[in-house]
Amino acid sequence: MLTCRNPALNNFSIKTRLLGLVAALLMLLIISAGSTIYHLRESNIVLGSVYKDRVVPLKQLKEVADGYFIGMVDTAHKTRDGIMKPEDGIKALAAARGQIDTNWKAYLANALVAEEKALVAHIEPAMKAADAASQRLLALLNKGDLEGVRSFAAREMYPAVDPVGDDIAKLTQVQLTVAERDYGQAQAAYESVFWRNVIITAVVVTGAVPSPGCWSAPSHAASPRRSRWQKPWHRAT
Numbered sequence: 001m002l003t004c005r006n007p008a009l010n011n012f013s014i015k016t017r018l019l020g021l022v023a024a025l026l027m028l029l030i031i032s033a034g035s036t037i038y039h040l041r042e043s044n045i046v047l048g049s050v051y052k053d054r055v056v057p058l059k060q061l062k063e064v065a066d067g068y069f070i071g072m073v074d075t076a077h078k079t080r081d082g083i084m085k086p087e088d089g090i091k092a093l094a095a096a097r098g099q100i101d102t103n104w105k106a107y108l109a110n111a112l113v114a115e116e117k118a119l120v121a122h123i124e125p126a127m128k129a130a131d132a133a134s135q136r137l138l139a140l141l142n143k144g145d146l147e148g149v150r151s152f153a154a155r156e157m158y159p160a161v162d163p164v165g166d167d168i169a170k171l172t173q174v175q176l177t178v179a180e181r182d183y184g185q186a187q188a189a190y191e192s193v194f195w196r197n198v199i200i201t202a203v204v205v206t207g208a209v210p211s212p213g214c215w216s217a218p219s220h221a222a223s224p225r226r227s228r229w230q231k232p233w234h235r236a237t
Contacts, residue, residue, distance in 0.1 A: 008032060032197045039193045043186050053111045054179040058172060060110075063103040065168045068161045071096020072134050076153045086141045093138050097131075115174045124168035133160035 075092045078084035084092070104127075112120065133156055140148040 028200060031200060035193060035197065036190050039189055042189065048153055049111070050182050054175045054182075057107050057110050058175050060103040060107040061168050061172055061175075064100050064107070065165060067096040067100035067103070068130055068134075068164055071099065072130070072137060073153075073157060073161060076137055076149060080146065080149045080153050082146075086144050086146070089141045090138065093134060094139070096120055097134065100127075113174070113178055115177075119174065123164065123171070126163040126167060130160045130164045133157060141147075146178060149169050 042108065071092060073094070075084065075089045079086055079089040107119070109172055133152075137149065140152060
């Protein structure tokens with residue numbers, strides 16, 4: 001008779017052993033599914049955070065930068081060169097001011113990390129200086145003083161807006177750095193779940209699947225029965 005390596009299993013029928021194996025595999029399935037669903041939810045939260053707190057702020061910061069460098073710098077150059085009329089320049093400055101205010105407030109409403117908070121504290125005085133320069137340009141346009149616009153563009157404009165551009169570039173880099181860090185954490189979580197499931201599967205299957213002899217019937221059931229038509233052989237005397 002083939003016997004199971006684990007003597008305790010010899011006391012159970014094949015049906016009981018099969019049911020035990022199925023139960024163990026179902027338990028594995030439940031554990032693996034629960035763990036996978038939980039980590040999928042966590043990954044979805046991380047992905048949502050990357051989009052809401054990193055991708056959207058990139059657009060908002062770009063709009064702020066465009067408000068200064070296109071709204072003010074480009075307007076000053078075009079009015080200085082006669083490409084844009086002073087009244088159109090006034091409208092462009094007003095639109096740029098609204099664009100800056102709207103997107104900066106939206107950016108500050110995001111979940112800011114420590115690096116961003118430090119940069120925000122640094123950039124806000126620079127933004128006030130750039131806003132003051134924008135007001136000087138607006139006053140020159142209101143007076144139609146194109147010579148004053150030329151002087152402003154040559155001497156005052158860039159020292160006012162360049163610090164803002166530098167800090168916005170740093171804030172943009174923070175978005176990329178944090179997004180990369182979040183991706184790394186999500187990747188590490190994925191690998192952890194993957195290998196944990198592999199280990200659980202190996203342990204359960206190794207423990208639940210016995211040697212082939214464990215599926216043989218007990219000796220009394222496996223012993224062949226002599227047919228009633230079969231006659232014993234007798235040696236001729």
